[in-house]
Amino acid sequence: MIALLAAARTVHFASTAMVTGAALFQYLVAAPAFRTAAIGGSSSARAYRVRLATVLWIGFALAVLSGAAWLLALAAKIGSSPPVAASGGVAWVLLTETQFGHQWMARAFLAGLLFCALWLGKPSNAGTRFVNRHYVGASFSCCAGPDNVYQALSGKLPWNDPSFVESIQLLKDWWDKVLNS
Numbered sequence: 001m002i003a004l005l006a007a008a009r010t011v012h013f014a015s016t017a018m019v020t021g022a023a024l025f026q027y028l029v030a031a032p033a034f035r036t037a038a039i040g041g042s043s044s045a046r047a048y049r050v051r052l053a054t055v056l057w058i059g060f061a062l063a064v065l066s067g068a069a070w071l072l073a074l075a076a077k078i079g080s081s082p083p084v085a086a087s088g089g090v091a092w093v094l095l096t097e098t099q100f101g102h103q104w105m106a107r108a109f110l111a112g113l114l115f116c117a118l119w120l121g122k123p124s125n126a127g128t129r130f131v132n133r134h135y136v137g138a139s140f141s142c143c144a145g146p147d148n149v150y151q152a153l154s155g156k157l158p159w160n161d162p163s164f165v166e167s168i169q170l171l172k173d174w175w176d177k178v179l180n181s
């Protein structure tokens with residue numbers, strides 16, 4: 001059981017790092033380079049974006065699957081039962097009544113936002129819309145905090161709370177700095 005838990009966490013952290021690294025590289029390195037060289041609409045830039053989207057989708061799928069495996073393995077360890085049997089009551093209690101579960105649900109929400117961003121913002125000649133949506137979710141998670149995201153998702157905190165407003169303002173300031181550099 002410990003081996004499954006360790007493997008799930010390892011794959012989860014690696015795939016999350018892969019997705020974050022690919023998105024950051026695209027946004028901070030490749031997109032400015034394409035703009036500077038004025039090749040954003042070229043066939044090589046389009047081919048790069050298709051390969052990047054493939055990396056992002058594979059990393060995203062691995063992150064979601066390994067996250068679910070991590071949850072089930074932890075529930076099985078806590079409940080002293082096989083992972084499939086733990087998918088019932090122990091996993092639900094773990095999700096709804098522990099800080100780990102609350103943070104896991106916030107991460108699941110952010111994964112849902114990333115899924116929407118990847119799905120709706122498929123790479124095109126226009127650029128990389130999908131990365132912008134990813135940064136809003138990351139901004140909420142990092143600046144406002146996963147606990148506030150969970151509170152907002154559960155209706156206990158409004159989305160116009162100062163923590164969310166501040167995180168969007170920080171993102172805007174950063175975005176303006178990147179575009180003007």
